[in-house]
Amino acid sequence: AGAARHLQGQSAGEYSGDHTSYVRREAIGVVGSIAPWNYPLQMAAWKILPAIAAGNTIVLKPAELTPLTSLLFAEAATAAGIPDGVINIVTGLGREAGEHLVGHPDVAMTSFTGSTAVGKRVAEIATSTVKRLHLELGGKAPFLVFDDADLEAAVNGAVAGSLINTGQDCTAATRAYVQRPLYDAFVERTGELMASVRVGDPFAVDTDLGPLISHAQRDRVAGFVDRARGYARVVTGGEAPQGDLKSGAYYAPTLVADAGQDSEIVQAEIFGPVLVVLPFDTDDEGIALANDTPYGLAASAWSRDVYRANRATREIKAGCVWVNDHIPIISEMPHGGYKASGFGKDMSAYSFEEYTQVKHVMFDNTAVARKDWHRTVFGDRP
Template sequence: MPHKLNYINGQWTGSELAYMEVVNPFNGETIATVPKAGRREAEMAIDAAHQAFSSWSRLSAQERAGYLQRVANIMLENKEELARIMTLEMGKPLRESRGEVQYAASFLEWYAEEAKRIYGRTVPGRDASQRILVLKQPVGVVAAITPWNFPAAMVTRKLGPALAAGCTIIVKPAEQTPLTAIRLMEYCEQAGIPHGVVNLVTGDPAEIGDAFMSNPLVRKITFTGSTAVGKHLIRKSADQVKKVSMELGGHAPMIVFEDADVEKAVQGAISSKFRNAGQTCICMNRIYVHEKVYDRFVQAFAEAVSQLKVGDGLDEHTHVGPIIDRDGYEKIDRHVQDALEKGAKAVIGGRGHIVNERACFYQPTVLTNVNSDMLIMYEETFGPVAPIQTFQRDEEAIALANASPYGLAAYFYTESMKRGTKVMEALEYGIIGWNDALPSTAQAPFGGMKESGIGREGGSEGIEPYLETKYVSVGI
């Protein structure tokens, strides 16, 4: 069983520390151990990043871009290796892991180009003796806290713009999935990124997080995870007025209008809802179908769901892998049982399977006869369960979709340009999929409204949170 290490100031450290086990959620077996670092190690990483900042930020944009492109190339050359690591520690099907490697590398490629497009500007002065210059400069040391469900892409979506902007970074990956992030650090080392520019610490989230929030050398926090933790970090950030980017929880609605291509909508729902066993922040969580196409949709959707194979992510035929841990499993089952007790019907699924204390699965589930009083219709389930509710009027569907404190992603299916234009403008969500179930891409701004976050990742907007704006007034 390999023992992995932290990466601080270009050195692999932490062999003397207590360790944490990394578990394969398919069978509960320990596949590796990592250091249980704490405040001391986090402070070491912060100091290393601070020391490296002055030289890294002075490199030309082309030089920083070259490093990012080299890391992306190494990732793609080792796609199969990295995909297998992800599947082993997270459980997602290997085909999805391969896709994530490609997706993760695309952020490095995109921001390698955006590094060259950090533009300032000149502004007319108040009179002939004044010149005004506007500069864009890196914010400084960045602390990135990443989730377990996309252990490669959520690192590169932060690493790419941070390094492109001239910042240095410390990554704290999720306790469940540190191995992918560690391998990414190895790729950074192979690419020759200078010592201290990228750092990684695994361990106690409370201690490491407190070090990030209390150390004034950390000028920015970027976090992807639950809304509850995000709110805690926002409160802590106020003490030093740190910059924050937050990609938080979601509860994505999907609306199928009466003029929709039902077959396309069914395939979209399958690809979104059951990807990563439903453990994605933008997957369709609640489906609203017009009464005129409700029966057709439910029948076709249930038939498609019945064909999904549950099993080991390393099996090329698996569509739905294990649930990440027992807590995740119990939340899913609680939502399903609550719905069934309140009158919902399980057309497909409705139960799980516990292998042991560290390995469990949930059958792909379709629920009908649901209503807004059920937990599953207002809490994020994070599992392979699709509740379906009928509606009659467009305004009703939009109101149901917007009746949530979350505003990350929403989806709708219609063939009408007029209807679609009105709906996309009315939905209170940062990401909209119009006849598109997989809208995420490196060149588009990803993020949410309301309690789903602050800021955007991806696109030209994604580099702005890593930059300070400075203006210089020159008298001549």
């Protein structure tokens, strides 16, 4: 709300000498947005609020697994006095409601958050009507630990950063690269701490980690880990809990070591409570490995050396790089990716770059009928 009143633009000025120019920021029109299931209320807010603050109307399709919070959001907006037709929620399957929304000629912009595979399909449909496109896609965030890092801080950060929202977070720590002198200790301590995480009913006060979104997602995560047993070592976890939790979509916090850089579990987005850890020797190698996936949404670097950490922030190709922490985001700063993680920004004043059109307005100051530039048409005639 504050950012909406502080849009930046070029000041009015006489750049040609005979004219005054200024920039207007105008609404795009109808925004068609598709939100994911992992943070359904938060993602609806990220889509809706900047769009309407910039003067647009929006049609939001929430994920079919999590539609209710978006519907409640719209009801609350109506109760708060938002006019009918400004915020619209359409539920349904992606291949039906989602594709129709993206391809509709009256939709001037599409904002999509979800997997890179689906994002590519969204882009294909959006280009058919040459609409504005904003994509926040998958991630495979590296967690780069240099040999001078605070080991205990890095271990705690790795466990919390990989298990947040049961690992169903596109910025979650998924690939820990640890410099060789700390590697064995990091694997041991991270495995111990991860094994102590309490999986259970999310309404219970003594639960640390709840279930995944669905049984299908749990089975997908389990498939990655089961296939990895053929080429890597499962340090802890790697199974669905039994007993009272057997019927739920639960999966134990899992640490995998000794996988190859080009292996599936290192390269593919798992979207579950799984962290894979690999060693590196030189700083050059660590940064190169961190960049060695198609994704570039988030990353972190762990070091007590300010020059080392600053180099990592410069050279890691990601939309957000944390130093000695992993996962916090704030509304005042932009969120978005590099490479196959998409383009465009959510949150902050930068999000309004996505949801506004820039128009150049130019006034003649001379009141002269025949302008100097008219000679390109009229030649030497007076």
